[in-house]
Amino acid sequence: MNRNISNKILDLTSSAMMISLAMCLKLIFSPLPGVDLTLLIILLTGLFLKSNISILSTIGISLLSLLMPVDIILSICTITIYLLFNISLVIFKYFLLRNKIVIYVMAPISALMITSLYLLVSIFTYGRTEGYSLYLTHLHEAYIIFFMYCLITPFLLKQFENLLIKIEGRYSSIYNKSFKKYIEESESNILKISDKKINYNIQLASMIISMMILISYFSFVPYKMVTKFEDINYLAAIIIVPILMLFVTPTWIKLAKKIGNLKVLKINSIGLLFALICTFSSFETNNLSLANGLLFTGLILFGIFVAGLLPINIEIIKSYERRNSLKNKTAKYNSIYGFLLLPIPFLMDYYSKSLYILFLFLIVMIILICLFIFNQNIMSDGNVLNINKDSFKTLKTNKKFFIEIFIQNYFIGFFKFLDWSLVLFFFLKFENNKIIITTQINETSLILFLIFGFISKYFAQAIFGNIKFKNNNVNRIAMFLTLISVTAFISFLISSYYINYSNMNNIYYSILLILMFIFGTAYALIEKTKAKRFKSIVSDDEFSLAMIIDHVMGNAFFSLIIASIFFIIILLTQASLLAMIILMSSFVIIGSILLVTNSLLKNKQKENI
Known part of the structure; x- marks a missing residue:
């Protein structure tokens, strides 16, 4: 009582x-x-x-x-x-x-x-x-x-x-x-780990949805920034996202080791929700200052929170696969399903109101958050940075390895440049042997060209990224194919100086579609054969570290610099016809030198064997 x-x-x-x-x-x-x-x-x-x-x-x-x-x-x-x-x-x-x-x-x-x-x-x-x-x-x-x-x-x-x-x-x-x-x-x-297949499948689904959001954001937001603010220079703002992803990802990985991967994914998904709200709300306000504030807040938040979403999710999935002796299929699923959401924002924006796009991404994000909330932890042992630290002493003296990183990521940087700037090429029109820049796309056919330009690139990556190749020269073939394709595009640009084709713009857009498929193919082939190429020039003890160095220093850092250089030069020159020809020609010349270097290194390696 x-x-x-x-x-x-x-x-x-x-x-x-x-x-x-x-x-x-x-x-x-x-x-x-x-x-x-x-x-x-x-x-x-x-x-x-x-x-x-x-x-x-x-x-x-x-x-x-x-x-x-x-x-x-x-x-x-x-x-x-x-x-x-x-x-x-x-x-x-x-x-x-x-x-x-x-x-x-x-x-x-x-x-x-x-x-x-x-x-x-x-x-x-x-x-x-x-x-x-x-x-x-x-x-x-x-x-x-x-x-x-x-x-x-x-x-x-x-x-x-x-x-x-x-x-x-x-x-x-x-x-x-x-x-x-x-x-x-x-x-x-904290100690509870699930080995149920359904939890593994839910984790795979969350990874695929994360990739869909990333690809759709990188594709649609640059386009919408130009049409909303009617200024092609707004395209440069998208660089904020990959830069933040590069520097913030290690922080998320460290945090995941302290509090757990699944908790970090929940934090990332909530942050991403606010990023999408800010980004797409900026397209709905007529107050320029508020729109700019929301846009750049959204870009910064997106870069910060998407940085940990995919790598940490992939680590969780790999942990389950290793524990249950399953073959890793993360790259396969991302390449096949990652671009399926891409056309919807473009079509919704063209045929209806932009506000519906915000609702679309909110629904997708709520689904993603629910998957993280209701799924059980399948993570046991970490596999990121699981390396022999002593191997760096020998690897840092391997000049062939670092030259190979430089060569491969030079081309990958060019492909990344296309991921951000493909919309730029569709804002260009040929008139009287000159290129003019528009900030609106009002033709249905042009919207379809733009959508299929993206789809053709990702479709090629999905096909050739999942085919096994026995030919050891696939890597060089992909580089050569890229150089030949860019050379053909340069020839078209030069000819447009002197010849007025009928339906000039439709020919130009059709060429872009074909080029995107070729570049998607080349990107997939280089990425597919990269690991095999590294295995031939580093020891087994050095291989894990070699792949991490390639991803951080090469794929993330160096290729980002290459992509940014191309992107900024085109914007600064306002995509003039002469500037385009010079820039693409410079890429071909440097790429040809690197391809010859790559071939000489490979032949020298065969002689040593």
Whole structure:
């Protein structure tokens, strides 16, 4: 009996403390527009404390909020969201504790719903014009509170959770049963690994969807930036993404070793959701400053959070495959299915509103987040950076290996340049023996040319990336095929100086389609035979390190520099006909020298054998 009375007193005391804390924070930050930490208090009580403490605290905070000197309609809307937020937490707290990624989305959206509800009530009360005007006076607060909860929720929630776990022995009576159960399961969940095939298939599906998003983003966003802002120079902004991917990926891999790969994927997916919201929202506003802010925020967030999504996901899948003696098929599935989403944004943008594209990507991202949340961990041993560190001492003296990296990634850099700039070539038109740049694509045939240009490249990669070749010269054949194709394109450009073809632009776009298929083929052949080529010039102990060096220094860093150089030169010269001819000719000359070097190295290697 005394124990029950003591617990009730402790519950009331805890509720009073939460109400006092919330109101103190509300008063302290009241001079700052949009800064309201009350939802954070409600979040903490709803997740960790008993339901009666949480509900009583929320009701107390709501009633006292009416005493604050603010618009009465705004106060009522705020209280409504407080209560709905608290009820959701109380009902779904066990699910939310196990899937905190949902909370990271739920908290900022709930904060944003206050002003959204205020808009609806104001319109209903005062009419559309006056109601919308009142809403605009609080719009800046909505942005502040939204981004504030995006930042503070993941950080502070974890800190409070750790604190409550440490003091559990003294105050466990105020904790709810779900939180106690969550604490008991935490250690066992860290060690729990699933060997079920369904969890493996779900992980594969999440990897494929991630690749779809990446390819569609790289294809559609450059196109939309030009048509929205009517400035071809906006294409340069897409370079932000691969640069961030290069430098941020190692950070995600280190973090995954500390907290687990699946948790990092959940963080990445939520960050990617906000990146897509910012990017595609920028295409829907007519305020240029706001549009630019949203666009560059979206590009930066996308580069940061997509950086860990694919490599960490692939590591999880490889861990399962090695443990169960399965053949790795990540590259195969990515090449076959990765480009299937690509045409949809272009067609939706041409035939309907851009807003629908945002909804499309939101649906895809929600599916991806759900896959991460509901899937079980299949990761056991890590396989990234699983190398013999001593092998670097001998590998760094292998000049043939580093020359091979330089040669192969010179061509790969050219192919990456096409991934970003293919849309640029479709904004070019031939008129009176000159190239002019347009910023709009209004013809259905041109949109179809652009879509099939991308598809032909990825389709070729899917076909030739999954064929086994016994010919040891496939690598050189792919390089030679690339040089011949670019030379043929140069010939067409030179001829356009002197000859006015009928249907000149259709001929030009048709050539681009054929070239994209050839370049896709060449890229697949170089990537397919790269490992075999390295095995012939490095020892078995050095091979794993060699592949990592090629990926980081070659495929990621050097090829990025090559791609950026091509991209920037074309933009700076405004894609003039003469500049295009000089640039492509320079590529062929340098590529020919490298191809001859590659052949000489291979012949010399045969002589030594």
